[in-house]
Amino acid sequence: MPQELGSRARELSKPYYDDALPAHDQFHAARVRDVSIRLAADCESEVDSAVLSAAAWLHDIGRPRERTGAIDDHDEWAAAEAAELLETDGVTADRIDAITHCIRAHSIRANSPEPETLEAKLLFDADKLDAAGARGIVRMACIVGERSGSAGEKYAVIDDASVSGADSSDRPDITLLREWGRERLNELYTAPGRRLGDSRRQFMDDFFAQFESEIGVEGER
Incomplete structure (x- = not known):
């Protein structure tokens, strides 16, 4: 069920934002999630809202670690961490791949991959609109x-x-x-x-x- 995956991702993401500063905290993730779903509702093509919602909640879980220098790239780290969390939670491999692509492609950095799916493009846009x-x-x-x-x-x-x-x-x-x-x-x-x-x-x-x-x-x- 779409809501179950999004809600579960929200719960899984919460501990990672405990040490986040305001610009990349759980409230930022919530705004990105809400705006991405709003944009999805205005799309002519079908959107996997469960994938989009889960990716929005998880996209910045690596920011606190990147800020302290514990990791170099919060996108790659978050994608790998999200994959492990979701696999343990029983999410299917195709859904995990879709979510982690969204996470890897959400940044505006020069070394970030281009978003290839509609869900990844919507997450990118929602993040930038914030x-x-x-x-x-x-x-x-x-x-x-x-x-x-x-x-x-x-x-x-x-x-x-x-x-x-x-x-x-x-x-x-x-x-x-x-x-x-x-x-x-x-x-x-x-x-x-x-x-x-x-x-x-x-x-x-x-x-x-x-x-x-x-x-x-x-x-x-």
């Missing part, structure tokens, strides 16, 4: 915060250096959030994903226009 819109801006800001000051880097600035004149050429600023959002929206695979992406893109354009209007008057500091 980096856009209102929630996406907050989530991307969390990622900048997570990385800020680590490994000897300078702290991020909540400003726009091109407008404020601040010396932040070697530090992430608000323009990075805009670039991240646009990059991800430009990579969407499915028509339902692009339609939802258009509305989130419009919100982000309005947000950044408002942000720039709040920077203040020009002059000496």
Whole structure:
């Protein structure tokens, strides 16, 4: 049953998110799951919602380990770990292969495989859409915060250096959030994903226009 596989994957994934930071926690997984199912409902072709739901819950279970340096690639690790969990739970080999392909192909990284199935494309789109819109801006800001000051880097600035004149050429600023959002929206695979992406893109354009209007008057500091 579709709901049984998705619900079971949710339970299996929970312990892996205990040490996750906000941008890649169980709530991110839940949003990706909900959006992917929403996109699937708008597809003309048939979607295996059980595979999609299970992949969404499990796609970032390796993020906490990657963040601490315990593993190098959270996609590959999560796919292997998910396969072992699901096999032990009695899931069929074809379903496991479909789920692990979705997990391996969900990232925007250059070394990530292309999503070949509709389920993998929907998971990819849902994951990228969680980096856009209102929630996406907050989530991307969390990622900048997570990385800020680590490994000897300078702290991020909540400003726009091109407008404020601040010396932040070697530090992430608000323009990075805009670039991240646009990059991800430009990579969407499915028509339902692009339609939802258009509305989130419009919100982000309005947000950044408002942000720039709040920077203040020009002059000496």
